[in-house]
Amino acid sequence: MSEKKLIIPRKLSGFMELPPSKQAVLDNMIEKIKNVYQSSGFMPLDTPVLELSEILLAKSGGDIDKEVYNFKKGDTDICMRYDLTVPLARYVAMNSEQISFPFKRYQIGKVYRGERAQKGRFREFIQCDADIVGLNDLSLVADAECLMLVSKVFNALDIDILIHISNRNILFGICEAIGKKEVAEDILRNLDKLSKIGQENVLQELYNLSLNENEAKSLIKLTKTNGNFADVLSKIKPLSNNETYQKGIGELEQLYSYLKAYNLDEKKYILDLSIIRGQNYYTGTIFEAIMPSHPEFGTVCGGGRYNNLAGYYTVKKMPGVGLSIGLTRLFSLLDQNNLLPAFKETNLDLQIIPLGETIEECLTLQAYFSTKINCEVNYENRSFKAKMKEANKRQIPFILVVGENEVQSKTYALKDMLSGEQLQLTKEEILSKLINNK
Amino acid sequence: MSEKKLIIPRKLSGFMELPPSKQAVLDNMIEKIKNVYQSSGFMPLDTPVLELSEILLAKSGGDIDKEVYNFKKGDTDICMRYDLTVPLARYVAMNSEQISFPFKRYQIGKVYRGERAQKGRFREFIQCDADIVGLNDLSLVADAECLMLVSKVFNALDIDILIHISNRNILFGICEAIGKKEVAEDILRNLDKLSKIGQENVLQELYNLSLNENEAKSLIKLTKTNGNFADVLSKIKPLSNNETYQKGIGELEQLYSYLKAYNLDEKKYILDLSIIRGQNYYTGTIFEAIMPSHPEFGTVCGGGRYNNLAGYYTVKKMPGVGLSIGLTRLFSLLDQNNLLPAFKETNLDLQIIPLGETIEECLTLQAYFSTKINCEVNYENRSFKAKMKEANKRQIPFILVVGENEVQSKTYALKDMLSGEQLQLTKEEILSKLINNK
Numbered sequence: 001m002s003e004k005k006l007i008i009p010r011k012l013s014g015f016m017e018l019p020p021s022k023q024a025v026l027d028n029m030i031e032k033i034k035n036v037y038q039s040s041g042f043m044p045l046d047t048p049v050l051e052l053s054e055i056l057l058a059k060s061g062g063d064i065d066k067e068v069y070n071f072k073k074g075d076t077d078i079c080m081r082y083d084l085t086v087p088l089a090r091y092v093a094m095n096s097e098q099i100s101f102p103f104k105r106y107q108i109g110k111v112y113r114g115e116r117a118q119k120g121r122f123r124e125f126i127q128c129d130a131d132i133v134g135l136n137d138l139s140l141v142a143d144a145e146c147l148m149l150v151s152k153v154f155n156a157l158d159i160d161i162l163i164h165i166s167n168r169n170i171l172f173g174i175c176e177a178i179g180k181k182e183v184a185e186d187i188l189r190n191l192d193k194l195s196k197i198g199q200e201n202v203l204q205e206l207y208n209l210s211l212n213e214n215e216a217k218s219l220i221k222l223t224k225t226n227g228n229f230a231d232v233l234s235k236i237k238p239l240s241n242n243e244t245y246q247k248g249i250g251e252l253e254q255l256y257s258y259l260k261a262y263n264l265d266e267k268k269y270i271l272d273l274s275i276i277r278g279q280n281y282y283t284g285t286i287f288e289a290i291m292p293s294h295p296e297f298g299t300v301c302g303g304g305r306y307n308n309l310a311g312y313y314t315v316k317k318m319p320g321v322g323l324s325i326g327l328t329r330l331f332s333l334l335d336q337n338n339l340l341p342a343f344k345e346t347n348l349d350l351q352i353i354p355l356g357e358t359i360e361e362c363l364t365l366q367a368y369f370s371t372k373i374n375c376e377v378n379y380e381n382r383s384f385k386a387k388m389k390e391a392n393k394r395q396i397p398f399i400l401v402v403g404e405n406e407v408q409s410k411t412y413a414l415k416d417m418l419s420g421e422q423l424q425l426t427k428e429e430i431l432s433k434l435i436n437n438k
Numbered sequence: 439m440s441e442k443k444l445i446i447p448r449k450l451s452g453f454m455e456l457p458p459s460k461q462a463v464l465d466n467m468i469e470k471i472k473n474v475y476q477s478s479g480f481m482p483l484d485t486p487v488l489e490l491s492e493i494l495l496a497k498s499g500g501d502i503d504k505e506v507y508n509f510k511k512g513d514t515d516i517c518m519r520y521d522l523t524v525p526l527a528r529y530v531a532m533n534s535e536q537i538s539f540p541f542k543r544y545q546i547g548k549v550y551r552g553e554r555a556q557k558g559r560f561r562e563f564i565q566c567d568a569d570i571v572g573l574n575d576l577s578l579v580a581d582a583e584c585l586m587l588v589s590k591v592f593n594a595l596d597i598d599i600l601i602h603i604s605n606r607n608i609l610f611g612i613c614e615a616i617g618k619k620e621v622a623e624d625i626l627r628n629l630d631k632l633s634k635i636g637q638e639n640v641l642q643e644l645y646n647l648s649l650n651e652n653e654a655k656s657l658i659k660l661t662k663t664n665g666n667f668a669d670v671l672s673k674i675k676p677l678s679n680n681e682t683y684q685k686g687i688g689e690l691e692q693l694y695s696y697l698k699a700y701n702l703d704e705k706k707y708i709l710d711l712s713i714i715r716g717q718n719y720y721t722g723t724i725f726e727a728i729m730p731s732h733p734e735f736g737t738v739c740g741g742g743r744y745n746n747l748a749g750y751y752t753v754k755k756m757p758g759v760g761l762s763i764g765l766t767r768l769f770s771l772l773d774q775n776n777l778l779p780a781f782k783e784t785n786l787d788l789q790i791i792p793l794g795e796t797i798e799e800c801l802t803l804q805a806y807f808s809t810k811i812n813c814e815v816n817y818e819n820r821s822f823k824a825k826m827k828e829a830n831k832r833q834i835p836f837i838l839v840v841g842e843n844e845v846q847s848k849t850y851a852l853k854d855m856l857s858g859e860q861l862q863l864t865k866e867e868i869l870s871k872l873i874n875n876k
Contacts, residue, residue: 007496009531009751012488012516017529019536020481020543027482040804041786041814043458044465048562049487049548050450050507058445069488069516071509073552078450078507091455093447098457100783100832102818105458110487114511124486141797141817148805261798262805313447345538348479359579360699366478367586367700376479379579380540394538 014123016328025343026331030108032156033128033325037106040149042130045105047087049112053077055090058312067113080112084129085309085322092133093313101135102142108327122328128153131322133309138319140251143285143305144258146323150289150301151264153325158341159334161289161300164226164272167252168282168304170236171273173245174219183209185280191223192276226272229256233271251284283307285321297333301325345394349373349434353387355403362402365412368427373434392417398434452561454766463781464769468546470594471566471763475544478587480568483543485525487550491515493528496750505551518550522567523747523760530571531751539573540580546765560766566591569760571747576757578689581723581743582696584761588727588739589702591763596779597772599727599738602664602710605690606720606742608674609711611683612657621647623718629661630714664710667694671709689722721745723759735771739763783832787811787872791825793841800840803850806865811872830855836872 011017018026034044053070056079069080081087084107092103108128115121130149132142147163154161171191175184190205199220206216222239225232233256237249252271259269277286284305291297303323310318334340350373354362362377369375378387384401391399401413414430415422425433449455456464472482491508494517507518519525522545530541546566553559568587570580585601592599609629613622628643637658644654660677663670671694675687690709697707715724724742729735741761748756772778788811792800800815807813816825822839829837839851852868853860863871 006752007492007750009493009528009748010490011486011493011528011532012490012514015486015488017485019533020483023482023484026484038785039808039812041784041789041812043785044461045458046461046464047455048449048453050453050550050562052448052450054445055447055449069509069511071507073507076450090447090449094449095457100828104814112488124488137819139817139819141801141815144801145815152808257798258801261801263802310447312445314444346479347476347481351479360695363579363582363696363699364701370477370590374477374479376542377579377583379577381575381577390538 012123014121016122016124016332021343021345022335022340024347025340026327028341029157029327029331030126030128033153033327034106034108036149036152036156037128037130039152040104040145042104042106045088045091045107046109047081047084047091047107049080049110050078051081051087051090053079055313056081056086059086067115069112069114082113083111084109084127084324085131088129088131088133089310089318090313092318093310093316096135096314096316096318101133102138103133104130105133106130120329120332122332125326125328128325128327129322131320133318133320136317136319138321140254140285141258143251143255143321144262146303146321147255147259147269147287148262148264150287150303150323151268154289154301159291159300160293161268162292163269163287163289164275165229165252165255165269165285165287166271166273166275167248167255167285168276169244169248169251169284171219171223171276173240173242173248174222176244177240177242178211178215180209180211180215187211187219188276189278189280191219191274192278194220194223194274223274223276226270226274229259229266229269229271232273236273248284255285277302277304281306281309287323294333294337294339297330300330346396347374348376348394348396349438350375350398350400350430351391351396352377352400352402353384353391354379355384355401358402358404358407361407365400365402365427369431369434372431373438397437400430450561452559454560454562454770459781459783460773460778462785463778464765466779467595467765467769468564468566471591471765472544472546474587474590474594475568477590478542478583480542480544483526483529483545484547485519485522485529485545487518487548488516489519489525489528491517493751494519494524497524505553507550507552520551521549522547522565522762523569526567526569526571527748527756528751530756531748531754534573534752534754534756539571540576541571542568543571544568558767558770560770563764563766566763566765567760569758571756571758574755574757576759578692578723579696581689581693581759582700584741584759585693585697585707585725586700586702588725588741588761589706592727592739597729597738598731599706600730601707601725601727602713603667603690603693603707603723603725604709604711604713605686605693605723606714607682607686607689607722609657609661609714611678611680611686612660614682615678615680616649616653618647618649618653625649625657626714627716627718629657629712630716632658632661632712661712661714664708664712667697667704667707667709670711674711686722693723715740715742719744719747725761732771732775732777735768738768784834785812786814786832786834787876788813788836788838788868789829789834790815790838790840791822791829792817793822793839796840796842796845799845803838803840803865807869807872810869811876835875838868 068082110124111127172184175187190202194202203216275286282304286304288299289301305321307319309320352362366375366377399415406412411424411426414425506520548562549565610622613625628640632640641654713724713726720742722743726737727739743759745757747758790800804813804815837853844850849862849864852863
């Protein structure tokens with residue numbers, strides 16, 4: 001080795017890599033999200049990270065977005081998935097004969113976007129998605145179920161959120177009413193930029209789409225409407241007779257009655273017409289959750305209803321509704337703002353330290369304890385004092401000291417590292433004490 | 439959509455994709471493995487799937503193995519990880535100042551090898567690794583701890599295994615004793631091919647390395663030595679006085695005393711000198727687990743001791759010992775042989791079916807139940823009979839029928855789908871019954 005030139009160890013920028021103590025916190029969050037998804041009958045799916053480019057880029061007609069990691073292996077053109085929705089569409093189209101609809105699946109996995117690395121943006125990040133996919137039709141109850149999932153997930157994570165809800169038919173309906181149905185998607189995309197590029201620029205874009213001043217300003221004013229769901233709903237209901245608009249109103253009314261039936265706290269959601277969601281596959285309910293205590297975090301969860309998930313792959317109509325949490329970004333924001341739950345350097349309940357030639361006795365004890373608690377033997381070649389100092393630093397709650405006397409007496413010195421208390425106990429007594437302590 | 443040409447939905451070959459009911463079984467296996475790793479104080483690590491090629495290909499001097507997925511993004515030469523060991527080496531070299539040694543980490547994640555797809559071989563597969571990395575030195579107790587992990591993991595998975603153990607210093611020592619130290623790695627690599635290419639071919643290879651007939655045949659005979667650990671150990675101990683050989687004997691004796699201290703059942707492991715492990719980074723203890731009931735599955739878990747993990751990246755000496763389970767392959771073999779634990783189409787404890795206009799009541803009940811059990815409302819627009827048939831097919835254990843009378847009486851018809859029994863109960867009674875039933 002000595003003649004070899006060392007390679008400086010480093011990782012790619014834009015890729016999160018946590019020390020194990022923090023990784024354990026992230027894993028714990030994933031576990032909680034998974035449990036919530038399962039509690040509503042969602043089942044896990046795990047699609048490959050790699051897909052045929054033809055499949056993944058169907059939407060763009062095969063054009064490779066700069067963000068997508070794309071390469072050839074032999075003759076095969078391959079992409080790394082950039083979200084979990086396109087693989088879901090591919091999966092349901094491929095397996096529609098075997099699937100029981102509505103198909104309720106969750107997928108928690110890494111996705112890849114090779115965009116310019118910047119603060120808070122990751123090139124590899126975990127998405128936690130749950131979707132309900134129907135065949136031919138799907139009840140609006142599914143939309144309410146997804147909103148309940150959002151609420152329950154963040155409850156489980158102990159993160160206070162406010163869900164901003166809208167329905168795409170509202171703004172679509174207004175576009176239709178002013179004779180601009182053909183450019184409705186463009187109008188919505190520009191309205192969505194309001195907070196980024198400002199009102200003057202959005203107005204200019206709308207004029208370019210040949211809206212007059214009155215139309216453009218009314219639309220912008222409408223997107224600024226938000227507040228208590230019932231209040232806003234009754235206020236906007238009479239604004240237009242357009243059929244699409246009234247379809248949106250009807251869906252919002254229905255959704256509201258379901259959310260009330262679910263007993264979702266009315267302080268936890270609002271009707272907010274500024275919610276548009278960029279992706280043009282959304283066709284009805286749309287929502288974004290923000291943290292009122294940290295609005296600068298932006299959207300921590302978003303989703304909505306799409307009326308035809310798998311249209312690139314099958315003639316079968318598959319409407320769906322889903323939600324997605326960008327967990328890597330959320331975790332990173334919580335971490336930077338010291339909002340993560342407390343974490344420890346170790347998951348150990350007990351460390352056994354041999355004193356003298358007692359290693360075999362320590363291993364026998366470890367085998368006994370580790371069926372019920374997390375336990376290791378410190379077999380390092382270091383002084384007892386150094387080991388105790390290290391155990392303290394790692395916040396190991398209990399230490400068992402096993403000297404040669406203990407091997408004879410079969411009672412062992414258990415030290416509570418927090419209180420400093422030390423007791424001489426049998427292994428059975430120790431195990432029962434530590435189980436109770438967990 | 440109708441004008442667009444459909445793209446046939448398909449996935450890349452060599453990539454496992456399970457239906458959700460089977461995915462749940464795989465997830466459950468991962469959960470069990472994780473719990474065992476944690477019970478011995480191992481903490482989680484999650485390195486990125488993508489690494490700089492320079493880092494990942496350090497061993498081969500930058501040469502790209504055909505198996506490795508490699509591509510350029512802008513000016514950056516990137517590889518997908520092909521194992522979890524090289525990223526671990528990179529991680530400990532990068533973070534050696536922050537890490538408490540011995541560093542005990544597990545990582546369960548996907549790795550990628552673009553080899554020719556064949557039965558039982560996957561291009562994307564899950565590895566479940568646990569390693570203990572020391573700084574400067576690492577006690578042989580760590581080797582015993584890894585072997586205990588192997589035993590405990592497969593116990594937790596309810597899979598009967600036999601662990602074949604050896605030590606690389608045994609065959610190295612013999613190579614030294616016959617004056618073939620320089621080609622020892624080549625000799626071992628050829629001996630490792632015995633079961634694949636047969637004795638005659640191995641003999642020829644050994645002759646090519648200028649071993650004489652007696653040396654070659656003795657070596658082959660030695661690798662065929664296996665059986666009860668203590669018996670084989672005492673039998674091979676006097677075979678050579680070579681220092682390396684006797685170092686191997688000493689390590690095996692020490693290891694054996696630790697395994698006995700751990701009370702590892704002596705029927706669960708043997709000493710087997712045919713175990714060589716291809717990777718030339720192993721330097722001491724080596725092991726492979728097989729399923730005695732299915733030897734044709736080959737190695738289901740392997741690992742060993744390496745004396746210098748991160749030598750390409752740091753001058754610090756970091757000896758380690760670890761194990762790796764190729765879970766995707768194992769799962770696939772169990773599945774093909776109908777050895778997977780029973781699985782259900784759903785994780786639901788209860789499905790609520792509305793009869794008439796009772797959807798809101800059903801949602802309120804779902805909100806109540808789903809804090810404690812897995813519960814959904816069947817809001818599909820289908821007949822009651824079709825819904826019951828579907829629930830039966832999906833093996834949902836309990837169905838709650840909510841008609842308009844039930845909304846009035848606040849008692850609901852709970853049907854046990856297995857026994858056919860039907861009870862009229864309050865929601866509190868239902869919840870307590872179903873919690874007890876879990």
